[in-house]
Amino acid sequence: MDQQQLERTQFSSLYATQVMQNLDGIWQSDYEIDQFSQPLTRQQIATFLKDNLDANSDEATWMRQIRQIRARLMLRWIWQDCNNLTDVRTLTRELSDFADLAVIVAKDFARPALIAKYGEPIGEDDGTVQDLIVIAMGKHGAQELNLSSDIDLIFAFDENGETNGRKCVDVQQFCIAWGQKIIQLLEQVTADGFVFRVDMRLRPWGDGSALALSHAALEKYLIQHGREWERYAWIKARAITGGKKAESLMQMARPFVFRRYVDYSAFAALREMKAMIEKEVMRRNIEEDVKLGAGGIREIEFIVQVFQLIYGGSRFELQDRQCLVALKHLMDDNFIDQQAFDELKHAYLFLRRVEHGIQALEDKQTQSLPQDEQLRTRLIFALNFADWDSFQTELKQKRSRVSYYFDALIQERINAGDEPTVSGELQELQPYLDESSYQRIEAFWQSNAVQRLPSTALKRLKDFWPYLVQAVIDVEQTQTALMRLLPLIESILRRSVYIVMLMENRGALQRLVKMASVSPWICEELSRYPVLLDEFLSMDFELPQRQDLENALRQQLLRIELDQVEDLMRVLRLFKKSNVLSVAASDVLAESPLMRVSDVLTDIAEITVHSALQLAYQMVAKRHGYPLDVNDQRCGLDHLGFSVIGYGKLGGIELGYGSDLDLVFVHHYQEQAETDGTKPISGLEFAMRVAQKFLSLMTTQTLDGRVYEVDSRLRPNGDAGLLVSSLKAFEHYQKHSAWLWEHQALVRARTIAGDGDLNQRIEAIRLEVLTTPREESHVREEVIKMRQKMKDHLGSSKDQQKDGIFHLKQDAGGIVDIEFMAQYAVLAWSGSNPDLAHYSDNVRILQDAAKTGCISSVDAETLTQAYLSERMMSHRLALANQSLQVDATAWRDIRFGVCKLWQRLIDPSSTQDLEGM
Missing domain, CATH: 1.20.120.330 (Nucleotidyltransferases  domain 2)
Structure with missing residues (x-):
């Protein structure tokens, strides 16, 4: 450390100066001063803890050791931050890694004493030893901790049961005691300070409730009692202990946070949270708070989180916990533009750096700018500003841009203005409707479905109705549009967040009404699958390019594990349906050329078939290993040995709306040779299972419908033939057994997915058969x-x-x-x-x-x-x-x-x- 850097650290950080003056001999050979500029990996921090913590020591010694470790690391981080030797993302990641590891070592240290007293906690269902699941929330969960952050935790366990010791207690009591000990080990202030302040208020029911809950109790709470603001909190939730049981618990919580459908009710929670924060800011007079004040860190987080809650159920990339990563996805998905992303990103990094500077002054959990002149001088010196005025100018500029984007993206929805009422709307509609249509509307309002709605849903419907009426009156075919939209409204009555979505997006509602006046097919698709409303209402009505479609589906599938079959199916279905709907909208409103429309509809089908085949192949290979082709080569993802031939409209690049896919499957495996996995099967059986798995992915009826109906009857020998033909059998059939009508079908056939070499051989057979001279x-x-x-x-x-x-x-x-x-x-x-x-x-x-x-x-x-x-x-x-x-x-x-x-x-x-x- 050179003299200038030492002076900067001493001048800007009272805390760091005290550490340097009062701790003797704290630097080990592998953590010398000259290594301060290097980032720390999680493994290095873990090694540091292991080398400097004596797990066999008494509690007081252990607590002193971990606090001194914390002091040494904090000095390092403060020094790096003050001297611009790190960046916000690296620093917050290292702080979060240390918090994870501190919780883990505290948990491990606390366990033996509890086991000695009560025995091991045993689950009543499967008889396994229960572990304490620790869930990190907030900035800790997102790996974005500040220099002096609290850590927000939730304690859980997998299942109820009892301990097996002489003093028997139930598993919940054991885990509560375990959690209490972790808190004491980390939070208790001693002569050496503390490790982390621990905040448990985000647990179900908050203060006064049980400190640890079972998986089942937590699930019940989230389903029956979870509040909207808790969904915001759980966006960043991350299990840091508990292994596979913790993973299962986090999977359980995901639908609570990210709804299957587009969820504009997130704005209601945002209204409440924003109002609470503003009231607290005024009460405490903390307008200068860089986190909670106008244009502060919290508003950037709100911008990101509200879009995560609205769209995260169908856009898996938006489920990322980290603010800047999710912000980048918002730009990639066209929710914000490049300029908004750049300005919000730079404001976030700047405000987080200021936050660190404030907290480094006295190791306090505060985000308010100091009022003391000496502290201000230290802060601006650490932040490399010449004086307080130049710092304030930069700060105000950044906060004003945040406020601008918050107002543009969020506040306009919060300040929606006075809402009209339903009264008089039926009379206003009367001149536009014939008698039967008018009676249909009256019957709708008097129906059991409407009368039995929960009060919240009924209020949303009544608030929405005047906007719908005005929108349909504005189009020429008022009656037609309203009658086509009414089934859609009926289908979403009990999922009233869709009503909110339409009410929050007046321009989108007008586009929907316009489409309804033209196409009942689109209305029926939306009525059957309301999840498509989001995609439909955000369309730009331009036909997508094939490469964009390929990239979009690939990115969505990459985020899902191979064994998450339901999620994979959902992505395939929503990809197909939303993009076909987009083409239909472009077809009607933009009057796109027929050939181009057919090309894109065919592209959508081909891309879906290709992806489903890749998934099916990987699923079968994961279980059974890979087959050999006829040349003794091991097949793999780059050499499938399997092809899909498209016939009819798909083969002829002439798909329409609602078209089935006529497909034939061909393989090039050694049919008797076994695959190379732990559960080997023959090459023929491998091919059959790939085809069956493919058909399952494509045609299984789920809540999101099917991808496509698939007809495979054009294969050799039709329904009587094998589902998959070998290349040799396919060639022999086409040359020696096929009827002329089958050669007619072959005219409109082409390979659309699978192995490139095999595709070329199939095409060569097709050309040879078709060019054979005939009478x-x-x-x-x-x-x-x-x-x-x-x-x-x-x-x-x-x-x-x-x-x-x-x-x-x-x-x-x-x-x-x-x-x-x-x-x-x-x-x-x-x-x-x-x-x-x-x-x-x-x-x-x-x-x-x-x-x-x-x-x-x-x-x-x-x-x-x-x-x-x-x-x-x-x-x-x-x-x-x-x-x-x-x-x-x-x-x-x-x-x-x-x-x-x-x-x-x-x-x-x-x-x-x-x-x-």
Whole structure:
């Protein structure tokens, strides 16, 4: 330590000066002065404690030793902070590590005496020895401790029972005594000071309640009695002892903090907490408090925590305990912009540094700026300011920016203004509704569902109703919008936080009403899965890019362990549903091009299939090990030996809303060779289990629905065949056993997930099969037969056709006619024009047919435009939940052109279709 650094430490820290003057010989060889500038790892702190604490000493000696260790470490940290040799995040992490380890060594020191007195605490259910679970709360839990922080703790244990000693007590009494001893060992002030002040007031029921609770009692409390402000506190909760039992307890507490649905009721708790803090600030006259005052640390934490509570249930990245990490996620998820992030981050680090400087003065738990001139001089010197005025200028600037963002992001919701009432709203609606709709609204308000609502939920509904009425009156189709939204309102009555969410977001409510006036399908999706409301209301209505979709799903899945299957399923489902909903909104409001819409819907499906396959493969491999491929190579995540082929609309890059996925699975394993795990299975069984696990991830019905319905009947031999085919079996079937209609299906097939090398081999087989020369007359005959069969079973009846009904997909001149002509072109002509088999989508097949001269460019354009027009209308009808049967008159010209080409290219005898138009 050089002279200037020594002077700075002495001048800025009374506490550090006293330590240096009064403790002799405290520096060991591995903690010399010249190492003060180096950060400490958790392991180094643990080693320091182990080397300087005598676990076999008497209690007084042990307490003196740990207090002297604390003094030595505090001197080190204060000296580093004053001399700019550390940063806020490093310092708070080291302080938190020391707090963890201090609790752990105190717990270990206290245990033997208790065991000697009472025996070991034994659980009544599984007979295991019970451990004391210590949960760190607040800044300790978030690993953000200050130089002179209290530590907020909660004590718990897994299950009730009794000790097995001569003096028997129940497990709770034992753990209470254990906790009391830890507090005494750390908190009691002796001639050597203290280690940490311990605050237990965040435990269930607070002061006066039991000091330790069982897992079951804590769970019951959180479910039945947990208050909103406690959710804020539990965001930062972290178990520091207790092993797997503690992990289980923390998993139990997570749904209390982070609701499955988007939870705007967090604002209500924020109102109460903010009001309490402001009242306390005024009562104690502590406006100069850098934590609790306006623009202080607490407001930055509030900004972060309110978004964590609102969105953390569905956005796992927002569950991070650390303020700055969560703040960064808010920016990444577009809740705040780059400038807001930068300014809040810099303000937080600055205010925390000031807080440390204040606390280093006299080792007091305070965040108020000193009034004494000498202390002010020490503080600004430690913080590298020339004078108090320049420090105040910087401080006020930082606090003003925090206040600005707090007002912009939070305060505007707190000061929502006077709320209107329901009275008179039914009369205001009357001019816009017919009699049956008006009666439907009246029936809603008189229904048992509404009448039996808890008082809080009923009040929220009544407060919300006038805003809904005004929003629907502002759109042209008032009655349509309201009638479509009413089922959504009914579905969220008992989850009234959604009502709060809509009321807190007036602009979003207006967008929802506008969408309802256009698309009942969107309303029905939201009614079935209200969790999608958050995603829907925050959409920007721009079609997402594939890379962004891939990154978003990958990041969400990376945060979940492989054995947390329910959470993995939920992420897959919400990813698919929210993004399909986003595409639908863009389709309707931004009028996005049809081909682009289909591309993105297909991207969403492919990305989901790819991720589900990776998860399924890892789950099976974790249990059984990895299989061998046919070349004796060990398969792994970079060489799956497994592929998924997409058929139909997925293969043709033409997915619509609500489309099923037609999938076929192919493997390349040695079917009889065993996997290399501790529970080996054959290669064939491995492939089957991967496919089954994949289907389970995709199709299991949960509270969030399914990802997709999957149809695997296009596999070799259909339902009678194995779920997964070997590459060899797939090739043999396609070349020697498949019907022509199966080769028609192969036209619209392509690999969409799995092993890259295997995908290439499958594609080579597909091209070889499709480009095999065929008798054109045979192809024509089979295509005509199959087309007629589909018309008979799926098309409009003769009576419907007479009434002027046209089925956009199945009737003559519809979508299927065009698809069949594209497939006919590939099967009949690709033997001499192999380029026709390259693409799987109809538009590019028709374009290639024109390029090769198989059809004229005029004919290709006629079919392409007809196809796009009919598909565009089918999308619109799907969003409107309407049948594909439309007025034939409006489609006569398009149908005539398609039927004429069908007659010329495939079936000259089909004059009846033309005559009927």
